[in-house]
Amino acid sequence: MSKLLDMQNISKSFPGVKALSNVSLDLHHGEVLALVGENGAGKSTLMKILTGIYEKDDGEVFLEGQKINVTSTKHAQELGISIIHQELNLMKDLSIAENIFIGREPRGLLNFFIKDQELHNKTRELFKRLSLDLNGKTKVKDLTVAKQQMVEIAKALSFDSKILIMDEPTTALTDAEIDVLFDIIANLKANGVGIIYISHRMDELKRISDRITIMRDGEYIATLNTKETEMSKVIQLMVGRELYIESKPTVSDSNRETVLELKNVSTNTNLKDISFELKKGEILGFAGLMGAGRTEVANAIFGVDKIRSGEIILQGKKVQITSPSRAVKQGIGYLSEDRKHLGLVVDMDVKTNIVMSSINDYQTLGFVNDQNIAKISEEYVERLKVKTPSINQQIKFLSGGNQQKVVIAKWLLRDCDILIFDEPTRGIDVGAKGEIYKLLDELAEKGKSIIMISSELPEVLRMSHRIVVMSEGRITGILNSEEANQEKIMELATAYREG
């Protein structure tokens, strides 16, 4: 059988990062190929190259034996390649029908007027063919997220594509809707359409795919026949390295006091029934895939997102944290994953950033007290070993690791006892990572309690006393460091709607 799609030795670099190196992938007519890998493995980049959003640096792409060079999304559509993006790409103020046929509206007079009647007829036909119960005239913003997802899918299917890429299409769908989607996929397969299906949900892959291609760290690892493969094998290949990591003793002795407790917390940001305890001097790791709800937990604790039900107990007392400034007053510090936008004022100098949250202690009648600021900044720069020529250096000239240290200094100065780190070593080079780890360890030893959200499993395993694993807005397991390993975490992280 001839190959529908053949991507050979694709490479792609972004400034400072090799996103893909020599990745190959092939797809047959009427086949569902699952594409799996951890966050950042390069799946999305590869698909963006196939659909003309990125340009490849190296390698070749063949469509039905013909060499192609996809230059734009429009070109991809013309070639019969369409994609359902993970993040919704809809124009919410427009109706469903207008969204589906945007840029392809049936036209009348002067090729300028839109034949609205025909547009709606075409939409109705499409929905009939896909057995979708939607009214094309409804505005997209009036739909639930799941419905919007179905509109995306309908849009992609309306192209009569040869190749359809689905990037995590079921994240927002209910079970019944997933059944509908899978029926549609079966139908497409029967018509010879090739489908590339990106998902983290092993149960879905087992159910829907014919073959599984595994990527890791921008490289091609293996392609396996689904029927002959155990899913645990897939997970092992995704995670790769069977690293032995020295783990920490659990801080679970009962005389350790609980500083923060969440009881059955749910939010409108999709968190469901979150319960856990954070102990004094503990590093509590949070693992999970992208969109599992880890950052949302931080936002709930820090007063960014409103809590719908459940309670937060801080130092034994029930508290209502309604805003970040309240959280800070309660001694909670939040170190965002987006350091440059949410953690620091990069155009200002080191000392100003360090005292940013405590500026009230360094002013008299509104005049800032520069001498005291300089003194305290020097002290913290020394203590945290921030490498900077002086405290007057602008933050943007510091390396990522040193920027992170400045953020930490800011919250320490504010006397925070609970520190929430969201991806503490993102964008920090390997050498500096070690220093940040050491700093976190020291902080914990001194009695600070740390919540560490990280997508890097080795980091979570190396740093955490206990590990909370999340999936789909729920906690799917809490592991002690002795029992935790990458496979166990990945299993919990891909558990679909447990409990």
Add this chain to the structure above:
Amino acid sequence: MKADTIDQITVTKKKNKGIPSNTLQQVLAFSSLVVLVIFFSFASSSFMQWSNIVGILLSTAVIGILALGATFVIITGGIDLSVGTVMTLSSVITGIIIVNSDLPIIVGVVGGILTGALCGLLCGLAITKLKIPPFVATLAMMMIAKGLALVISKAAPIYFTDKPMFTKIALGSIIPGISIPNAVIIFFVLGIIAAIILSKTILGRFNLAIGSNEDATKLSGVNVDYWKMTIYTLAGAFTGIAGVLMASRLNSAQPALGQGYELEAIAAVVIGGTSLSGGKGTIIGTIIGALIMSVLTNGLRVLSIPQEWQTVVVGFVIILAVYMDILRRGKG
């Protein structure tokens, strides 16, 4: 397909909340206009006189036409600060062609409109090709047009005294028997054209799509840059028409006039319910917005409230209108 799955989906479907938000917004704006008219007609007997009504409509025409063009731009999520002075430049060009060069009136009219369109196109180019934010690009165009108008006219008004036909464009009455000035008729005809463009053509559709989600529109294969340039050019053409009418109405091209009109046009658009963040807006809303502004200023003048205070009131009305819009969206 199993029937039970379809039923389940139908059950989860979000219920539609009665009146669509666009219609509600128009009803709200229109009722405010009616309330204002009723209020002023009780407050002053001279308000409802025919001559006063014609006066209101005439003063709405120029701002209203500017606002029609601005509606398209604002729906993209952009802004056009240049319309006031570009309107002036268009008047001056029309004057130069008709008076100084003694060419036929129609050439002057077309020249004025093309001047506006060209300025719009240049703004569009700067925004799409040079990636200059609309605020800055059109601010620059505002100053360029202001300066050019003064340079070309040598800072002196150009009078159309020898061309009596020219003033008929705005002030004559094409419909016999009813003394409605042409400017008013032109405004309403342009309003209808604009409404058709926005709701029935691909230009309008892409305009709303770009304002709603520019990236998604681009990913759908739409040439976003091209359509943005077209939209700024279209808005520029509306500005040019306003410039010609302004000159005709004043029987002169006044090079120092015009600045500040852009803000009144934007105010009319905003009062009409078009969102400054883009993606939604209607032409009928803008027409009502422009009428509300001139009814307000006229009514306050009829009540002998000083002009300074009229401006203060308009300022508060803008806050009120936009706040109502935010409340409405918060609930919806």
